[in-house]
Amino acid sequence: MEIRTRFAPSPTGYMHIGNLRTALYEYLIAKSKGGKFILRIEDTDQERYVEGAVDIIYNTLKMTGLKHDEGPDIGGDYGPYIQSERQGMYMKYAQELIEKGQAYYCFCTKERLDSLKESNCDGVAFAHYDRHCLGLSDQEIKANLESGIPYVVRQKMPKEGSTTFDDVVYGSISVENSELDDQILIKSDGMPTYNFANVVDDHLMNITHVVRGSEYLSSTPKYNLLYDAFGWNAPSYVHLPPVMKDAQHKLSKRNGDASFEDLIAKGYLVDAVMNYIALLGWSPSDNTEIFSLEELQQKFTISGLSKSPSIFDIVKLTWMNSEYIKAMDFDKYFALVQPKLDEALKNKSLDFKKIAALLQKRLETLNDVAGLVDFFDQLPEYETDLYVHKKMKTTVEIALDSLKACLPVLEALPVWEETAIHDSMMALVVEKGIKNGQMLWPLRTALSGKPTSPGGAIELADILGREETINRIKKGIELLEA
Numbered sequence: 115m116e117i118r119t120r121f122a123p124s125p126t127g128y129m130h131i132g133n134l135r136t137a138l139y140e141y142l143i144a145k146s147k148g149g150k151f152i153l154r155i156e157d158t159d160q161e162r163y164v165e166g167a168v169d170i171i172y173n174t175l176k177m178t179g180l181k182h183d184e185g186p187d188i189g190g191d192y193g194p195y196i197q198s199e200r201q202g203m204y205m206k207y208a209q210e211l212i213e214k215g216q217a218y219y220c221f222c223t224k225e226r227l228d229s230l231k232e233s234n235c236d237g238v239a240f241a242h243y244d245r246h247c248l249g250l251s252d253q254e255i256k257a258n259l260e261s262g263i264p265y266v267v268r269q270k271m272p273k274e275g276s277t278t279f280d281d282v283v284y285g286s287i288s289v290e291n292s293e294l295d296d297q298i299l300i301k302s303d304g305m306p307t308y309n310f311a312n313v314v315d316d317h318l319m320n321i322t323h324v325v326r327g328s329e330y331l332s333s334t335p336k337y338n339l340l341y342d343a344f345g346w347n348a349p350s351y352v353h354l355p356p357v358m359k360d361a362q363h364k365l366s367k368r369n370g371d372a373s374f375e376d377l378i379a380k381g382y383l384v385d386a387v388m389n390y391i392a393l394l395g396w397s398p399s400d401n402t403e404i405f406s407l408e409e410l411q412q413k414f415t416i417s418g419l420s421k422s423p424s425i426f427d428i429v430k431l432t433w434m435n436s437e438y439i440k441a442m443d444f445d446k447y448f449a450l451v452q453p454k455l456d457e458a459l460k461n462k463s464l465d466f467k468k469i470a471a472l473l474q475k476r477l478e479t480l481n482d483v484a485g486l487v488d489f490f491d492q493l494p495e496y497e498t499d500l501y502v503h504k505k506m507k508t509t510v511e512i513a514l515d516s517l518k519a520c521l522p523v524l525e526a527l528p529v530w531e532e533t534a535i536h537d538s539m540m541a542l543v544v545e546k547g548i549k550n551g552q553m554l555w556p557l558r559t560a561l562s563g564k565p566t567s568p569g570g571a572i573e574l575a576d577i578l579g580r581e582e583t584i585n586r587i588k589k590g591i592e593l594l595e596a
Contacts, residue, residue, distance in 0.1 A: 117149025119323045120316065121182070122156045125167035128373035129174045131365055131426060132327060132357045135391045139354065140325045141180045142414040152319060153185030155196045158305050174374055177384050179407050192319040197311050204306040207314050208267045208299050216343040217299060220247040220268045221258050242295045243268065267300035269340065277335035282352045283421050289335040297336055309333060313340045316349060325352040352416065355423045357394050365426050381481030386435040394424040404437060436478045447474055454483035460491050468577050472569035489562045490577065493586055496563040498594055506551030513556035514594040519546060520557060521587050524575070532576040539572065560590030
């Protein structure tokens with residue numbers, strides 16, 4: 115049997131982390147077994163539709179490499195793949211259930227339903243519809259339909275016994291049928307409800323595995339009863355525990371937590387984000403933490419999924435992101451960093467590739483670039499205590515002496531390049547009988563004006579050039595002499 119999974123997002127805004135994790139697991143479940151990954155847009159809730167959200171879905175899947183085999187944009191044998199374009203078929207299936215005695219027309223007005231709520235002794239929403247319309251005769255139903263009275267179609271739930279289903283993650287789960295309400299299948303506007311459209315579409319598209327959040331566990335008996343009513347085989351269910359912000363709160367865009375788009379805008383790499391998301395609820399058989407998407411396809415197994423909630427740790431993601439940056443091919447890395455350098459630096463004569471090379475082992479996110487390179491454009495104001503470094507064994511006096519000594523050597527250097535600068539400074543260290551740090555720390559401080567910098571004195575002098583290096587050393591001397 116071919117494994118077929120589907121990612122069925124609603125076009126209601128940005129892609130949040132939990133939703134993207136579901137898409138990733140659906141992709142891996144299918145691809146790890148040579149199956150198909152299908153994209154279906156579930157837009158039956160028109161009130162929540164957000165303009166441009168479908169493009170966000172397409173762009174996110176493209177960026178992350180989750181290439182779907184069938185979908186609205188590429189077609190397939192089971193289309194249309196947008197629920198609103200499938201609208202005509204749902205009523206046919208609802209009527210099939212009505213004819214089987216598994217569903218019925220409900221003509222109750224909003225006022226009547228509200229009165230049920232008011233009559234509830236606790237003053238809260240009624241737990242179950244009272245089946246007022248279940249006993250209508252065929253003649254009454256026909257008259258109401260011909261009169262154009264608005265209606266919904268409700269599923270007739272069993273009231274005795276229990277419904278049991280097996281979930282890949284949570285095991286066997288049973289629910290008493292007496293707890294189930296006669297759920298609405300077709301709304302008064304003719305659109306199917308989320309639950310009904312899901313079941314019909316999954317069956318018609320031959321979906322074998324349904325992956326979704328654990329919040330849908332309580333709805334699953336309703337899904338299975340629909341499958342039973344039609345006489346269809348239910349798919350395998352894979353319910354995922356929530357992604358948490360902390361021990362008490364779910365990760366939620368509504369609460370200001372980062373979406374996928376937010377993380378990319380903050381300078382995180384797509385591959386690092388996807389690698390990290392894969393580990394939010396799944397564990398490999400070994401202790402490996404860094405995976406490409408292709409490696410995930412080879413390593414992924416459903417048995418590795420956990421039923422425990424996962425906490426989204428931005429510190430762990432940041433570490434993983436830095437590891438990805440360090441390991442990147444330089445040309446690919448530079449293509450990502452160059453726009454950041456263009457934005458951060460006014461001096462376009464600087465060698466951006468050399469600056470990028472200094473940054474690669476130091477960046478945690480791409481957005482760190484600006485704060486690390488600003489001194490290349492302009493030397494910041496700084497105090498003399500920056501020259502004092504206990505480990506380097508420097509004092510203000512030693513720093514002043516070192517800068518005064520290196521100034522004429524660098525001014526006279528015949529060729530300005532990294533090796534020549536290095537050799538001249540090392541020769542000067544030997545000549546003066548001091549430690550390397552007692553020469554290079556003062557020089558690095560004079561060139562950067564910062565307590566830390568991407569690269570040491572030699573690399574900074576090479577990038578800044580002879581004239582700017584000399585000027586900054588002179589400013590350092592003036593500061594130390596003041």
